[in-house]
Amino acid sequence: MTDARILTEALRDPATVAQLDAAGWTALLAIARAEQLIGTLAHRLAGLPMPSAAARVLEDARASAEQGRIAALWEAEMARRALAPTGMPVILLKGTAYAAAGLAAGTGRAIGDLDILVPRARLEEAEAVLLQAGWEWVKPDPYDDLYYRRWMHELPPLIHRERDRMIDVHHTILPLTARVTPDADALIADSVVLENGLRILAPHDMLCHAAAHLFADGDLAGGLRNLWDIHCLAGEHGIAGVEARAVHHGLEAAVGRALRLADRLYGGGLRYGQGRDRDMLYLRRLLARDDWGRPTRKLTRLGFYVRSHWLRMPPALLAQHLFTKWRKTAAQ
Amino acid sequence: MRHATTLRIGPVGFRVGSDWRAPIAALNDLYRDYPQPDDGIPDFNVHLFAARPWRRVLRPSVHIGGDFVIPDAAPLPLVQGLLAAEMGMNLQMALGQRRYLLLHASAVERDGRALLMTGMSGAGKSTLAALLMAAGWRLMGDEFALLDPVTGLIHGFPRLISLKNEAIGVIERALPRARFGPRLEGTPKGTIRHLVPDARAISVMAEPAAPRLILFPSYGFAAAERAVLPSETFVRLTQASTNYVALAERGFGALTGLVRRVPARALDYPDTATVLEQVERMWSAG
Numbered sequence: 257m258t259d260a261r262i263l264t265e266a267l268r269d270p271a272t273v274a275q276l277d278a279a280g281w282t283a284l285l286a287i288a289r290a291e292q293l294i295g296t297l298a299h300r301l302a303g304l305p306m307p308s309a310a311a312r313v314l315e316d317a318r319a320s321a322e323q324g325r326i327a328a329l330w331e332a333e334m335a336r337r338a339l340a341p342t343g344m345p346v347i348l349l350k351g352t353a354y355a356a357a358g359l360a361a362g363t364g365r366a367i368g369d370l371d372i373l374v375p376r377a378r379l380e381e382a383e384a385v386l387l388q389a390g391w392e393w394v395k396p397d398p399y400d401d402l403y404y405r406r407w408m409h410e411l412p413p414l415i416h417r418e419r420d421r422m423i424d425v426h427h428t429i430l431p432l433t434a435r436v437t438p439d440a441d442a443l444i445a446d447s448v449v450l451e452n453g454l455r456i457l458a459p460h461d462m463l464c465h466a467a468a469h470l471f472a473d474g475d476l477a478g479g480l481r482n483l484w485d486i487h488c489l490a491g492e493h494g495i496a497g498v499e500a501r502a503v504h505h506g507l508e509a510a511v512g513r514a515l516r517l518a519d520r521l522y523g524g525g526l527r528y529g530q531g532r533d534r535d536m537l538y539l540r541r542l543l544a545r546d547d548w549g550r551p552t553r554k555l556t557r558l559g560f561y562v563r564s565h566w567l568r569m570p571p572a573l574l575a576q577h578l579f580t581k582w583r584k585t586a587a588q
Numbered sequence: 589m590r591h592a593t594t595l596r597i598g599p600v601g602f603r604v605g606s607d608w609r610a611p612i613a614a615l616n617d618l619y620r621d622y623p624q625p626d627d628g629i630p631d632f633n634v635h636l637f638a639a640r641p642w643r644r645v646l647r648p649s650v651h652i653g654g655d656f657v658i659p660d661a662a663p664l665p666l667v668q669g670l671l672a673a674e675m676g677m678n679l680q681m682a683l684g685q686r687r688y689l690l691l692h693a694s695a696v697e698r699d700g701r702a703l704l705m706t707g708m709s710g711a712g713k714s715t716l717a718a719l720l721m722a723a724g725w726r727l728m729g730d731e732f733a734l735l736d737p738v739t740g741l742i743h744g745f746p747r748l749i750s751l752k753n754e755a756i757g758v759i760e761r762a763l764p765r766a767r768f769g770p771r772l773e774g775t776p777k778g779t780i781r782h783l784v785p786d787a788r789a790i791s792v793m794a795e796p797a798a799p800r801l802i803l804f805p806s807y808g809f810a811a812a813e814r815a816v817l818p819s820e821t822f823v824r825l826t827q828a829s830t831n832y833v834a835l836a837e838r839g840f841g842a843l844t845g846l847v848r849r850v851p852a853r854a855l856d857y858p859d860t861a862t863v864l865e866q867v868e869r870m871w872s873a874g
Contacts, residue, residue, distance in 0.1 A: 278628030282603060286633050289655045307627035309601065316686040323836050548589060548605055548633055549655065 258547040260480060263287045263297070264521040267484060270301050281310045283547035288317075290549030291480045295321030295364035321364045328352045328367040331421050335370060336454050338389035342381055347373040347447045347455040349426065349465065354485070357456050361488035365481075369413070369422040373457075375444055376427035383411055383425065391416050391423060399580055407433045407573070429465045430472055433573060438468060438505035459493035460501040467514035468507050475557070475564040479542045480521070487518040490526040499528050513538070589635065594625055598734065598745040598793050600685075601625025602677050606636040607644050611669030618670070618748055618769050618782060621790050632656075632684055634676035636669065652676045656683035668772050671780060674748065681732055681745070682830040688734035688743060689835055689842045692828040693802075695728035695742060696720045701800035702742040703871065704733050704850075706828045712807040712857075715755040718783055719860055720867065722762045727789040728797065737835070737842035740849070741796035746789045748782035756781045758860060801871060802852035809856035811866060816852040 262284050265272045276284060288294040298314035298321070306314075332352050339346050347353075349371035354362030374382045391414035393401075404412040410426040428440035443465075447455040457465060463486060470482040490498075495515065502511035515527040517538055541560050544553035551557060565574055589605030591612040596602070602625070606612050625631070635653040638644040648666040654676055661679070664672045681690060693706035694717035703725075705713050714730040721727040728744030735742060748769065751759050756779065760768070769782035802821060816824075825843055826832050832839045853870055857863035 281627075281629045282633075285629070286655060307629055309625060309627035309629040309631075312626075312687070313629070313631055319838075320686050320834070323834070326836070548635060550635065550653075 258283060258545075259543040259552070260287050260291065260545040261543055262547075263291060263293060263545075264480065264543070266297060267293070267300055268522045270304055273301060273304065273306060278307070279547070281307060283549075285310065285313055286547065286549035287545045290545060292366040292478060293481050293484060295324070295366055296481070296484060297364075299364035318364060321366065324367050325355045325362070325365075327421075328355055328370065331370045331416075331419070331423075332356060332372075332454060333452070334389075334416070334419070335372060335386070335423060336452060338385055338391075339374075339382060340453065342378070342385055344374055344378045344382065345444055345447065345455055347444065347457060348450075349373055349429075349457070350469075350485075353456040353462065354488075356450060356454065359488065360492050361485040365485075369424050371424045371426060373426045373429070373440075373443065376440065379411065379425065379427050383414075386414055386423065386425070390418060394422065397584075399584065403577070407431060429468050433570065434472055436468075436472060436506040438464070438507060442504065459489065460498050461505075463489045463493075463495075463498055463514075464502055464505050464507050464511055467502070467510040468505070471510040471513055472507065475561040476538070476541050483514065483518045483521055483542070486514045487522040487524055490515060490518065491524055495526045495528065517542070589637070593619075594628075594630055595619045595622045596625045597622065597677070597747050598729065599687075599743050600632070600681065600745065601630035602632050602634060602680070603630040604634040604636070604673050604676065606650075606669070606673070607638050608636070608648065608650070608666060608669060610666065611636055611650070611673045614670040614769065615673055618767070618784055621784075621787070632677070632680035634673065634680060636672050636676060639663070652679065654680050656680055658683070662776070664775070668775055670769060670782065671772055671775055674750065674782070677747065678731065685734075685831055686834065688736055689839050690829055690831045691733045691735055691825060692731070692830070693733040694730045695733040695744060695797075696725035697728050697744070697797040698725050698871070700797055702728060702733070702797035703867070704742070704799060704802045705805055706802070706825065707804050707806065710807070711805050712755070712863075713805070714749055714751060715758060715807075715860070716805055716863065716867075718749050718751065718755075718759045719762060719864060721749075721786060721789065722759075723864055726792065727785045728793075735799075735842050735846060736796065737838045739796070740798070740842070740845055742799050743796045744789075744793050746785045746793050748784060751781050751783055753778045759783060762860075799846060799850045802847075802850055803867070803870070804852065804854045805863070806854070806856045808858070810858055811862050812854075812856040813866065813870065814854050816854050818847040818852070821847045821852040 288297045294317040298318040348356055351365050351367035352370055394413045394415050401412050409428045409431050410424045413422050413424055415422050429438050443461050446458040449455050466486050470479055502508040512529045519527045541556045546552050590607055591609050592605040593612050593615050594603045633655050636650050639651050643649055649663040650666055650669050650672040651663045652661050652672050652675055693704045694713040695702050695704050705716055717730040727746050729746045730749040732745040733742050734745055767784040772780045
């Protein structure tokens with residue numbers, strides 16, 4: 257049965273693509289697109305002999321990713337200009353951070369919204385300044401708005417009215433309802449300043465955030481890309497001291513699992529602790545794609561979807577949340 | 589997917605998969621003379637699928653997906669499966685094409701030079717392209733013209749010509765021996781019938797052409813022509829391109845280059861006989 261293994265193998269060892277026939281290439285490109293890893297794949301395979309039709313698709317993906325990088329850095333600059341007068345630390349997260357810092361994880365990476373982290377005490381100030389500078393609310397729904405403000409680790413998403421780009425303003429890296437509470441003050445205190453005054457998380461915190469995002473906060477959608485980020489971050493900065501930092505944030509299980517799975521999929525040997533039985537279940541979910549790039553293994557996916565909500569909210573809140581959502585859907 | 593086919597249109601390879609046999613059979617019939625994707629590797633995938641397993645048989649409704657998707661695309665009934673496949677391929681081009689600047693225009697070629705026709709939906713782009721094909725021009729495409737940012741050349745995209753409503757009868761009379769698809773009634777755009785481009789359009793579809801003239805046709809007015817300034821052409825073509833913003837500087841360079849080199853004219857026409865005469869005259873004067 258085909259799954260996304262064909263993609264993780266190509267990323268792990270680019271030489272393996274020499275064995276691909278036309279159907280193999282077709283599946284590889286479709287799955288890479290679906291996992292938003294085609295720009296990464298394009299860089300990884302650059303210079304290798306391959307059919308010209310595949311080279312052409314990958315060249316387009318490289319150009320696209322480069323344009324995406326420029327647009328993402330410009331968006332970060334726009335946020336920097338808006339927030340600079342406040343003097344508050346503004347920390348870039350995820351894709352934009354990797355691109356701004358020139359990290360390997362950023363090479364060819366698709367970058368979506370701009371994610372930034374600011375001190376919780378200054379969240380309202382940041383919000384007011386961004387609204388002044390042309391960002392607007394996306395979600396007009398009062399329940400959603402209230403939910404974000406009460407329980408989430410970020411403001412409701414804002415979109416810029418001229419550039420049509422979203423910004424997520426975080427004050428920590430996990431929802432307030434999650435079982436675990438990372439040390440947001442430490443994330444900010446230890447962040448690293450870039451030339452333009454914007455900041456990025458310290459290397460180990462970056463890895464902790466990527467792992468938290470993947471395992472403590474989501475249903476593993478986009479997980480192969482997250483694990484590629486983790487693979488690159490671990491490779492670039494090493495993992496000495498990562499475990500202690502993960503323990504500090506309460507993320508030792510997530511970070512341990514992230515490193516084990518990244519090692520299993522992409523190699524590198526950077527991991528700590530023993531493998532767990534459930535790793536196989538995670539792999540089954542992460543690799544669930546057919547050779548058209550379509551999601552497969554519906555039951556496994558559903559299981560992880562339910563799990564993501566379970567992790568994010570205590571049972572009573574979850575029940576209340578689902579009831580409200582159900583009532584609103586039924587009313588429409 | 590259960591049923592699948594592959595084909596190439598101009599420089600772009602597609603793989604179309606479907607939960608049903610009928611849309612693939614229709615594609616295989618109408619696109620039978622088209623080549624395969626280069627190296628057997630398509631640029632884009634299209635998925636025609638049932639949202640729920642039972643909807644494969646019970647009031648079957650065809651959802652359109654692929655490498656690139658829009659979340660709220662309305663499904664089509666299975667009898668319009670061919671249209672769904674065409675829309676799926678168009679969607680991949682509109683959302684995913686990054687090699688060429690995509691111009692929402694029809695194009696024909698003569699003596700190695702291309703004539704582009706763009707304008708609002710209903711202006712007669714497809715009808716004009718089909719009529720010019722009937723008059724001996726090489727059809728390059730009725731929906732998209734692909735501008736290569738590197739060479740400045742136009743690449744054709746001669747998919748099936750999509751004829752709508754009154755245009756169907758006009759073209760059936762102009763090309764009585766041509767191959768047509770089934771009449772699709774009650775589509776979101778009214779009645780649609782697809783016309784297979786002629787043998788020459790298909791056999792030389794990979795050959796690009798240098799653009800020579802851009803026309804903005806409008807149907808339903810007294811015959812009139814006026815020059816369109818490069819600045820206006822530029823703005824109108826940015827609106828007629830789905831990937832202009834995504835291509836960023838490359839798109840800007842390609843489009844400014846095009847409008848500087850190639851003259852543009854607005855063309856009002858009352859009927860098909862008049863417009864053919866108008867086009868021939870403008871082409872000779874061009």
